[in-house]
Each structure stands twice: as structure tokens, then as C-alpha cells.
Amino acid sequence: MNDFVFKPFDEMTDDDYQQVGFMSGLEIHQQLLTEKKLFCRCPAGMYNQKFDAEILRHMRPTLSELGEYDGTALMEFKTKKDIIYHINRDTVCTYEMDDTPPFEINEQALDIALEIALLYQSATTDEIHIARKQYLDGSIPTGFQRTAIVSIGGKIPYKDRMIDIIQLSIEEDSCREVSDVGHRRVYIADRLGMPLLETVTAPDMKTPVEVAEVGKILSNIVKSTGKVRTGAGAAREDVNVSVTGGTRIEIKGVPSLKRIPLLTYNEAMRQWNLLRLREELKKREITTEIFRSKSDHVTRLLRKTTYTPIAAALQEEKVVGSVILRGFKGLLNWQTQTETYFSKEISDRVRVVACLTTLPNIIHSDSTSETISIAEWQKVKKAIGATDKDTVVIVWGNSMDVDTAMKEIAIRAKEATLGVPSETRQALKDGTTGFERILPGPERMYPDTDLPPKRIPDERIAKIKSQLPEYYWERVKWYKKLGVPQDCIEPLAISKLALLFKKAVKEFGVNPKLVAVVLIQLPKRLKKMQVEFESIEENVFEGLLRAYKEGLVAKEGILPALYDAVKYGVFDLDNLPPPIEDKDIKGFVENSLTEIRVKTLRDEDNFEAVYKGIVMNKVRGRIDGTVVSKAVIKYVKEIK
């Protein structure tokens, strides 16, 4: 065993990660921009917390095609959760609630998925088979997600090498979780069924930073098609991490690429430290075969405790259980992640499997913080027969949950003798990971009996291929050559407006700098002006750029026109204020003289500025302000 010890995040070097054999791959889930959901005709992308009805369901594991039950499925069944769905009549039909079979797959979504597959140089499948991937956590009311492989293989360039793509699949999005307390988990169903594309990379990333960088490239490629959703929750990453001797662990649902480096660092550290813990156990001669634990009920012994969580539980007639982990003394304080210890691994399992969700849900005899009194610890230890070499874990709750918890505590402690158990983990806000569920295997895949296989003819692929967008890095090169402002380059390259940019520059012959400013900077400026809007329709931009080229609107008139379009929903190319040519400005200046004459100025020095203001009010958005300024200065000189 390598005796490398993890350093703080900022001090870790690439060599350090190499020493521990850090490996990571990504599974990126990207919502596709379609009008409707994947397997029904409900609208996609309409989020709403309001609901019209609640539905209660329970999930039972079913047998796979190969005649096996899946481990995760059994774990979820153990938790005996009531699953509640909040449903809104505008976004959910009987399909999502599994009261009606699916419609045929959404062709628009499938085309987008195939397009992205081709961008990844992935081999599209000739016949798509819809599978059911079992999810017994309730996030999908049917208990399975309909999903299908769209393509196999592929690659993307990263630094001086290629990152392999394993596969792409198209699938329906799951519900959003509202709460999960005790035996009741609540979901809202608005997102359910929206088309999602999952891209799986090979574990080719060797440091936490590489993982985030590759994630960024993948994200940019899909965005550059202009056919994916953007914004909060539209893309979510699952990150697979392992170290030498460890296990492939999946960190689920990382909402932002920025959080990946710290999360993968902590996960690598956790695995490394669990392997070191296994060594320590070996030193203590505790192996899987020799591991021993003992569970007891100790409710009576703690009846008078002043430790609040247990005292409160006892008041509600709940029970207290204890588990002796033989020879484990001190090991619950074994560091696993940043400021996180092995006791957390146990507490997590108790929380998820036994549904004891109020924290703290365990205390242990290695703990230095205040729990039950020393006398109570001694009384418990003596009664259950714990020695100085053992650790005692105490758990409380209703009787059934405590029984499940005691079993789970022993199971997790025993797993320490094996190393890193296979599981999926949550991304926590502090950059550490927490147990979510046992890692599901291929046993959870079933063929969908509702939908027949779907052939993808070569002609369909050829058609999509002929319309593929160029890679965003090629756009970046071209933009640089055109002198597009630096801050516009990347946003434009991955924007759905990139195609319009090309058209405006190549077809309309508009100055590229101006086009980039209009498409990227002006919407930002509008946002700064506190105008509320989600996005500006592409045809508004196109109309304005065309009008500009035809001389129907001045450069200065574009922003006011956009403002009207988003603020008042008014966009009428025929009613744009006509631009004023430089030579005609003099007339406006002369005509304004009477207006300035009748004004009483407090300070004559302001004459020129006020004059400019009066003229500007008449010509704003129709001519460059500096031209106006020069004309006023010149005219004032003339008349003086």
C-alpha cells in the first residue's frame, strides 16, 4: 500500500493525483430544446411549483431479463418509502403517472440527439431499442426511466490528446425532489418526461481540474448546436471517480462544472482513506471473515439521559439500539474527506436506508463531542459487553427503523474490511460527497414492452450530417480573425445565434464587430437596464440586422428597437425610426435654435450642452451621437 497522505486541495499536484491513480469520467445529462416531452405530448420546459393533485405510489423491485434482482432496487425496497407526486394539470398527463402507455418517441428530440452524436464522431445505432432503467427511488412514477442508446463510441479533442466517448443515450428526465423526510418522499412532476441526452466519457481524466475542463468542452459542443436547453438544471453532471485499488464511484447530479474539482478531490481522498482504513483493520487483524458486531436494545439504560436527541425520542416512546463494532476503537474518527470522518459513512447509511433523517441520527463512543454522559456510556458498555478495544454506536427512532439501522451499521462497518463499497453519492454543498444509494448494475435494465424497436435509416443520418454546425473551436478561430470583441467570442461560439452571426456577416455583409455586439452585448445591456426577459427571438435580431444593412435603421437605433421588442413586445420593421444622414443633421440643429432661445438658463456656460440635449431628443437612435455633438458645436460657433 502506498503511504501517500492527501494534502489540502490547493496543495495537491498533478503528480500527487498520479500517485493515487486518480481516474475520472463524466456522464453529462443535457436537456434538449423541444416543444414537447419525449414520450407524450405534454409541453416541455414549463416549470411550476403549483400543483392540482397528489398521487401516492410505492415501488417494488421486478426481475430483470436475466432473471436477477438489482441491488439498488432491493435497497430502495428496504426503505419502504411513501412516494408522493405533486402534479399540475398543465404539465402532466396520464402517461407520466403510468396510467397510459407511451406515445412514440419525439422525433425532434431524436434528431437533436443524432446531431450531437455525429458531432462527437460517435457511431449511431441502426435500430434503437427503448429500455427501461429501473429507478426505485420514486423519481419516475413508473419505477423506470425509458432510455435508449443513440450511438456508441466517439471522441473529442482535449489539450494534446483525445477523450473517448463511450456512448450517448436519449432518455426521459425525472421528477424534481421537493422533500425527503422519514418514510415520505415528495416529488414535483413538471420536469418529468422531458428529453435528456446522456453522454458518457471514458475515465480519461487524470486530475480534478481536467474533469471540469472536459465537462466544459462537452457542454460547449452541445450548446453550439443551439438545440439544447440552458439555465439552471438544464445540464447536470454525474462524475465517476476512482483511485488505484478503489471502486468506481458515481457522484450524482452535480449542478455546476465549477464544483467538480473539489468534489472529485474529496471523493478520491475518501476512497484513498477508506483503503488506508482497510490496512489499519488488517493490522488489527479484522478481516471480512473475522469481523464481529453485536446489536442490543438499550432503551431502558438511557431512560434518564439528558442528551436532547435521545431524550426527545424517548418522550415519543421511541427506542434506542446499540451496535458494538469489535476492535474498532477510534476508527469512527478516521478521516475520510475534508473535515469528514468514517462515522459519517455510517450515519449516511442510517439516514438513507433506515430513513432516520433527523441529524444527528447516531452517536458513538469514539466521539469527543458531548453526547450521553460518561456514566451512561459506561453503563451501556457494561450491559452490552463492550471492551476498551471496541466502538459502540447508538441509534434511536421508531422500533422498525432502529432494527434496520442496527443491521445497516454493522453492514457498513463490515464493508470497511473490503475497502470502498460500490455506491452512488450526492454532491454536498461543502464539496464533500454523501451516500445516496448502492450503485445499480446492468440488472436494472429491461426491454420496454410498450414500444417496438425503431429503425434509423442511413438517409436520416445523411440528412443530419449535411446540416451539422461547425465545431465551436472553429468558430472561435474565425471570430478572432474577424476581430470580434474578446468578450463576445466564446459566448457567441456556443450560442444558438452563431448561425445568424454567420448569415449576417456573410450574406448581409454587416460588420462582424457590430453583429457580435448586437447579438451578445446588447441583450446584456438590456438586462442591466432592468428589463426583464428570458431571451430575444432570433427573428428580431435577424430583422434588425437586415434593416440596418438596408439603411432602414441606424446603428444607434438597434438598442432602442430591442428595448421596445422585449419591454412592450412591439417589433415592427416598418415603424423603425429612419436613420438621419450626417449631412442632414444641420437642419435639425438649426430648427432647434428657437427652443433653446426661449429657455432661461441658470448658467450660460451650459448653453451648448442643453442645445445638444434638445437635438438629441429629436434624433436619438437615428444617428451617431458624436455627429450631433460636432454639428451643435460648429453651429454655435457660427451663430456667435
Place this chain on the structure above:
Amino acid sequence: MADDYKGYKDEALAVLMKYEAMVWCDVVVSTAQTNFIGIILPRSETSDHLHIVLKLRSGYNVGILADKVTDIKIEGRKEAIYKIPEKEFPYDPVKPNVKLLGTGGTIASRLDYRTGAVIPAFTPGELYGSVPELADICNLDTEKLYGVFSENMGPEQWKGTALAIGKAIESGVAGIVVGHGTDTMHHTAAILSFMVQNSPVPIVMVGSQRSSDRPSSDAALNLMYSVKTAAESDIAEVLVCMFGPTSDEYGLLHRGTRVRKMHSSYRSTFRTIGDIPVAMVSRKEITPLRQDYKRRRSDKNVIINTAFEEKVGIVYYYPNMKPDVIDSLIDNVTEGLLLQVPD
């Protein structure tokens, strides 16, 4: 031999035979674009003859156009075993005995990989493997009478079911559950209400709307509700026991002569028409909604009367209906014609 390439025909079969790649072979299939690694699955009978189906390591299936295959390397073979975990149904002398009669339909089931069809689990051992909660309620004995889709139920099956119910009552069971496909369950329920008269025990018909190969199926709960009703309730009538609401909350017990299926796939599709159901049933209790039902008795004095006149028709009236329709029916069904007239 035929099974070695199960379901494959023409182009796809030729390619598989060329490489001697039989179903369940662990293979690497190469095309000009990429390699697919997985197990060759049997081909569904209703699918085309152009593609080879592979189960990839990830568990996903894909179809590969046989024409594009450039090579198949065989690395092993592992035949799938389709088995519902069968455990002996525990016997408890204190618990009531319930007889489950099967006519078809899927209460508990497993998947047929090839056709996508659902194969029912039926023996007590298979049922216990799938729905172990049943053993908390009763001792269960099963008898498969028929294996037909509910639309194929006819006089022969109705009479046979009625006679089997008579025999089960004779043997002294606490109640009877009849598993049935849902599409015509209400017909059978009505017929049995007349064929089985003066029953001393509950006769509960049950099915499922969403097959039990889905984790959110209503099958297991329906089965638990119906077995509980048969074992414990004092309602000695022919009942249909299916979901009350779409939620997993309770089942409703409908009178056999009053019930109808109202939606093809919805869970709470069975409704008592023009009246209220007899009772509600949950995992915990049976709550009667009315009192005018026949009570359970300890005797075995059931009357089985399987008289059935086949020459009766039902016809739905609609405006501008031509008299010829009635005439031709009268010519063909001599004994009687029931006219259904809209309100």
C-alpha cells in the same frame, strides 16, 4: 437448432450463421464504424429480419444492421435463466386457507425477453417469491384453470370456473380469489354472480392494469387486497377487487353485477355503476360502505347453476339505425335480443 438463432430470419440469420454466432453468445460485433461488445439476444418475432440485437455490457440493447457487420468474434456463451425466485409458501395452521383460481391475465409475472410478453407467475412458490406479504394474510393454494386472454373467455370457461369455485367451497376454504384479465372481468363477474348462488364465502375477482413487470404496478397490491378480502371479509358475494384511486391507497370491492371497466389502462378503472361499491379494502382493514350484502356462513351450501343460453345478443341502439341490423340478429340469435338504448 432452431433455438440457436431464435427469432432471426433471412439477412440477419445468414450473417449470424456465417460467424456461428448463436443467441446468448458473448461477442464483439464489428462494423466499419465501431465495435459493439455484448450478448446476442433472441429477436422478437414481430421485428424485421434486417437487424441483430445485442445486449451491451451497460445493459442497453441495440440493433445492428446485419448488412453492416464486418466481423463477429465469439468470446463465450451464457444462456439467461428466467426464473422467479421460488420459495415454499409457508403454512400456518392459525391462518385461513385461500384458494386462488387462475384463468389468465397477469397478477404476478415475469418478462419474456423475446416477444416482450409477460409470463405469469402462478404457483404459490412463485407468488410468494414475488409478493411475500401474502404469507402474512393466509395459507395459499393455487389452481390454474385456463391460460387465456380475457377477451377469449367464453361459456366453457365461465362454467368451468363456476364448477371450480363450487369444488373449492366444498373443500372448506375461507375464500376464493379468481385471477382474470381486466378487459372482460366485469362480464365474468356478472356471470359468476348468477352461476354461483348462495355462496358461504367471498369470491373475489382480481387483475392488474399495469403489468407486474413494472415497479409501480398495481398487481401486488390488488393481489394483497383480494387475498385479504377472501381470507377475512364477511362479504359472501362475487366481488371485483381493484384499485380505488390511482394512488396506492386502497382497493374497492365492487358487486359482480354492478361493476364496469371504464378506461383501458388507468389503474382505478373499475367503477360500480349507478350505486356505491360494497366496501373499501386496505392493507390494514376492510371497511364496508353498505350493509345490504350477504354475510359469510360456516356451512358449505352453495348452489352452482351453470345454465347458460348462448343464443342471446346485445345490441346498442343509435339514431338512424337500420331495421336490417335487428332483423339479421333475430335471424341468427333465436332466443332473445337485448336492446341497449341511450338515456
